[in-house]
Amino acid sequence: MSSAHRIVIVGGGICGLATALAVARRGHAAVVLEKADRFAEIGAGIQIAPNGIHALRELGLDATTSPITSLMDELRFMDGVTGEHVASMALTDEYQKRFGYPYVVVHRAQLHAELLAACQESELIDLRTNAAVTGYRITGYGAVAMLRDCETVAGAAVIGADGIHSAIRRQLVHDGDPIVSGITIYRTTAPMETVPADLLLPASVTAWAGPKWHLVHYPIAGGRLLNLAISLDNGATERYAGVPVAADEVLAQFPQACDQVARLLALGEDWKTWMLVDREPVQRWTDGPVVLLGDAAHPTLHYAAQGACQAIEDAVLLGRLLDGCAPEDFAARFAELSKLRRDRTARVHDFAHRTIEVWHPAGDAARERNRKLSGLTGHHMREFISWMHSPQSSSLDGYEYQAPLAVHS
């Protein structure tokens, strides 16, 4: 395939690989440029709601039957200080009837490995590592990605799927470095056999909410490991990522945690910490034959558990838009894509921020939150998140913007 036809994808994370598959399925050749020396994913668990499952299915990956995914029965909300069970949203009968699919969790590395294997099988996809891209240049017939070692990779288009620190975005949007969120996250996994029987919830995504923090845990790797991630709004200003931290140090950050949370935190041995960074939604995702997708276009706090789902939706929609499309029309289809995706992804970004009001209050505000949440019926809860979890409301099948729902009503 000549470079005049192929699509250059910068970044080999979930979005980049999903995009390569999506365009290859529509007959377009792609080269994926990954800066690391191998294709890999950092971090452990990832939740995939029905909208993500629907999108993955179009790429040939059935997350409902895959051995790498675990089906969840409930989203469980606990008070992390008093230990009380506040509310649960069932993910079984009515939920699956409403959204057409179950809710699953998966080990990130396994999802990434499945996408990678599918890319490796495709004759239309070329995968390159040690290919750090510094920017792009628009040419007469498309665009070229410029690599750190002065090499260039030419194509009919360049897709920036290079994450929140995207080099393509830096040039295209000019909005500099991501914003330091002031939220620190600690992540680890623990062997399931070490989890005390009273804390064993094999089919539950459980959240424990405390003052300015919340812990989320769920089983991954076919139930062999418990994924633990605790977020703390401590106003930290330093940027760091994936730094090992002692278990004692993690525990010391949460003096108000109830006994169950303290015991869960004590399970983790190899904690790592990240300062979460963020960006505001932007209108501009394209520059002619160059487009941003995934976290490069619309990074969001993890509180809605939707970043990867949205990245996969982007990829699938792009594939649909490029069906039967000649290279000279790529730019117009990219503009169409960003028009279709901007509102939905901005709404997820907004929703994730608003949920901080639910996760992090203390004292009376926490009690009031518990009172309201415990009064919600399953129907209320499903309708509250239907705009996000429903495959039909994704822009894949035509999406219309609705004003964000108030978290406190």
Ligand SMILES: Cc1cc2nc3c(=O)[nH]c(=O)nc-3n(C[C@H](O)[C@H](O)[C@H](O)COP(=O)(O)OP(=O)(O)OC[C@H]3O[C@@H](n4cnc5c(N)ncnc54)[C@H](O)[C@@H]3O)c2cc1C
């Ligand atoms: C704690 C946490 C929990 C989360 N939980 C969920 C969840 O439950 N469900 C969900 O849907 N989402 C979740 N997310 C969000 C999800 O992880 C991201 O939205 C998703 O991984 C974004 O994928 P991406 O491919 O766009 O970006 P990335 O994963 O950042 O991948 C970018 C890739 O590009 C490469 N790269 C970067 N720069 C360059 C360059 N200059 N040249 C070449 N290559 C480059 C990188 O090495 C990387 O491989 C969570 C996020 C966090 C932080």
